[in-house]
Amino acid sequence: MNPIEEEMVRLTADLNRHNYNYYMLDAPVISDYEFDQLLRKLQDLEKQHPEFMQPDSPTQRVGGTVTKKFETVKHVYPMLSLGNTYSEEELVEFDSRLRGLVNADIEYACELKYDGLAISIQYEHGVMKRAVTRGDGTQGDDVTANVRTIPTVPLRLQGADYPDFFEVRGEILMPFARFEALNREREDIGEPPFANPRNAASGTLKLQESAEVARRGLDFRLYYVMGDNLPLTTHYDSIMQLKSWGCRVNEVMKKAQGISQVIDFMHFWDAERKKLDFPIDGIVIKVNNFAMQQQLGMTAKNPRWAIAYKFKAEKQSTLLLSVDYQVGRTGIVTPVANLTPVPLAGTIVKRATLHNADVMAALDIREGDSLFVEKGGEIIPKIVGVDLDKRQSGAQPVRFATRCPECGAVLVKNEDEAGTFCPNELHCAPQIKGKMEHFIGRKAMNLDSLGEGKVEMLYENGLVKNIADFYDLTYNQLLGIEKKFVSEDGKAERVVSFREKTVENILAGIAQSREVPFERVLFAIGIRYVGETTAKKLARHFKNIDALSAATKEELMEVNDVGERVADSIIAYFNNVENLEIVVRLRNAGLHFALTEAETATVSTVLDGKSIVVSGVFSISRDDMKKLIEQYGGKNVSSISKNTSYVLAGEKMGPEKRKKAESRGVPIISETEFYEMIGK
Ligand code: IVH
DSSP: OOHHHHHHHHHHHHHHHHHHHHHHHOEEEOHHHHHHHHHHHHHHHHHOOGGGGGGTGGGGGGOOOBSSSSSEEESOOOOOOOOOOOOHHHHHHHHHHHHHTTTSOEEEEEEESSEEEEEEEETTTTEEEEEETTTTTSEBBHHHHTTTTTTTTBBBBBSSSSSSSEEEEEEEOOOOOHHHHHHHHHHHOOOOOOHHHHHHHHHHTOOOOOHHHHHHHHEEEEEEEEEESOSSSBBBHHHHHHTTOOOOOOOOOOEEEEEHHHHHHHHHHHHHHGGGOEEEEEEEEEEEEEEHHHHBBOOOOBTTTEEEEEEEEEEEEEEEEEEEEEOOSSEEEEEEEEEEEEEEETTEEEEEEOOOOHHHHHHOOTTOEEEEEEEEESSOOOEEEOOOOOOOOTOOOOOOOOOOOTTOOOOOOOTTTEEEOOOOOOTTTHHHHHHHHHHHHHTTOOOTHHHHHHHHHHHHHHHOGGGGGGGGHHHHHHHHHHEEEEETTOOEEEEEEEEEEHHHHHHHHHGGGGGSSSSHHHHHHHHHTHHHHHHHHHHHHHHHHHHHHHHHHHHHSSTTTTTTHHHHHHHHTTHHHHHHHHHHHHTTTOOOBBBHHHHOOSSSTTTTEEEEEEEBHHHSSSHHHHHHHTTTTTTTTTTOTOOOEEEEEEEEEEOOHHHHHHTTTTTEEHHHHHHHHHHH
16 A cells, blocks of 8 residues: 555544544543644645545545535435324333234333434445435435534444445434524524524534534434344344444433333433433334334334334413514514513523414413413423413403504404514515515525625615615725624623625625526515515516516416415515615616526427416426427416417316316317427
């Protein structure tokens, strides 16, 4: 071996061992500084000699890759989920059902049920090859680069007696301390906090930059092995084997002889879980013997040999002080109860959500009531009921606010929707900010040089009041604007200010956003109920904003998926002069308000002026069929009227449609006739 390669192999092995000592054994033998020196040495060598980089190189832990889009891959073995129960009786039933099936007493393996997300990791010749999320159980996302950054996932197994290929299953989770630190940081920069560690873990695993994943401190616990010729006979032994190969496994796995020992384990951890520094939401019990597992098999989606017992959410009763109303970024108003502080699942609860007017009415909350507050999987507690024993006689109902607490507008509630909202979209502070945040979003204008925190700073400095204002920003206006962040206890202060580089990036991003295609601009301007897909369909159908803004309700509803609610909202948008002004300004700023020539490029115009309804199944997908129609100059409409030129009928077209076409005298053509028509 080349001496440099030799050195790299040695450094890789040494660093992996130090990593193991530090993270798994909690017993480092060198200092952090020495570790960093060795790592840097390896990084330098890898830069000079990428051909010698080892597949288990610890430099991958630091991240540095950017994944544009996670590849979807099929699981070698499907990823199942578990049946679950909240009741002790059902655990007893589970056991007696199984004993009936195998005709023997059963030994179980009891484990904690980690509250994160499932991952499947493949090892080939002892080297970590690939990590895939659960997805739909059959296929998931390849998140290998991100999983490699998790220090408790071994990049190479220890020992040598492992099978050539196998898969391990386990949970990716975020410890409470990391979760809280992450949320504090996010609040500092004006990003919405994660609701719970599970969401934080799953959001983190889907990040495109693995370096950021590395920084956030995910953790891993292995709970199952899949392989064709594993040399073991019980689940417990297989997990112990993996532990000896260097994997982080369930820390408190315990064998139980019979269900009563399982129940002891469950009671113990229900009480003890408050002391853990990572989230669990129950326990899992598994038949220990593999042969018995095989014999029991599985139902449609769950193995019959395992079950999850989920802990009940913790609940407390406390006195209602008042109700606040919070206005969200889309104008939705959420009632929040202020409570007499009460300890619950490790924190002191002072506020809890009442969800919406319907829920609040159903709970029938009265002034001075004592309420039951619960903390489930979510970190934000919720009100789940009224302690009627404590209600004062003659207590008055709490009425939902009639005016917006932010801007004073009269609130609106539609009969068929649970949410109440503030209709003052253009002049209500949280909604203004919400609209701007939506505008800069990845799927909209993708102004990632801005971000929520910066938008907030621009707004607070009076530089932007609506989305058109972004395009009037100048270098001199932006340079030096600042915001002071004060920590909760008021002691620490941090000032963020825009320097040259930031300002240049922001302006470059804004300039670049002029290239964003019409369909995304249409999504970005934030017409209520016009989501990404609807915007796409509207853009393709009307081709430019003038045609769209002039469309009648009926014309709008000809577009697939556009119902009455969406059509009304589009009309209301263009009936508002302030919106029209914004559109004019954006247009003058150079944004795309029409499909480009390439986008409208029609192959031919044989179908010019023809509106066509497609129905049934074709030899190509329906979307492709619709594209063909457009390419040949036709227009897709969704319902049959006397103005429809043709109904293009595939197989299995519904009899109702046929009747309708016939009664309105609309010609029905087949797929073959259609191809003849366009000369294809
Ligand atoms: S066993 C066939 N064990 O809970 C094996 N799952 O639906 C199936 N989970 O998706 C999983 N801790 O993400 C197992 N000790 C544990 C677990 C566990 C957490 C998760 C897992 C799974 C879900 C159950």
